[in-house]
Amino acid sequence: HFANKIICVSRKQYQILMKYIPTTRSKAVITYNPPPPVPNIDKKLSDYPTILFSGGGSFVKGFDIAVEAISKIAAKHLCRIYITYGRKASVKQSVLLRELASKLHGKLTVLGRIPYEKLISLHELAWATLFPSIYEEPLPYAIMESYFLGTVPVASKVGGIPETIYGTPAEEFLFPAGNVDELIDKVEQLLSLSKEEILNIGTKLKDKVKRKLNKELIEEKLVKVFTEALQD
Secondary structure (H helix, E strand, O other), rough: OOOOOEEEEOOOHHHHHHHHOOHHHHEEEEOOOOOOOOOOOOOOOOOOOOEEEEEOOOOOHHHHHHHHHHHHHHOOOOOEEEEEEEOOHHHHHHHHHHHHHHHHOOOOOEEEEHHHHHHHHHHHOOOEEEEEOOOOOOHHHHHHHHHOOOOOOEEEEEOOOHHHOOHHHHHHHOOOOOHHHHHHHHHHHHHHHHHHHHHHHHHHHHHHHHHHHHHHHHHHHHHHHHHHHOOO
């Protein structure tokens, strides 16, 4: 209530704010976060379908959903799945992942926390990344990285994800938050495609999002918002 300006980094965040604090409408503006610095990579999909999950052990990031989906996908399909995380998983979660990796006979690799360069190298090979968050994230940087690296996200319809993917072929791989069966269906749909088709989807996604999340235009808008706030 005391703020001069309120910056919402997605339309969904703005809608939530207006629902609960409608009196702030005149002060709120929608401006996406500037995209993170992401290197240009030579995307060369592995012959063996490769899937990444970087949500770590967080419940709200969909850890439980991801584990259930991964166990069923790997049991049915020839694929390789890597799990990484920025924050350390609990002892219970680590034991669970080790046991699951053992049952899946090399299809699942738990890398834990890895250097950023290693994550980028995984993206070079990856067919898809999993984003099964169950809460309305404004616009997570992990999925923005996926966009700009041309890796197809299989993501829940939360926060700023649908609005940034809208109008791209990757929109086909969104699923309702918390729905494990839908997540599995979307991954299986993606695995049915050829490498060329997946590369084409990733390229179109990257090109479209680069225009939508233009760093220079976003920075100009942020400067304008701060300037107006200082003049109020």
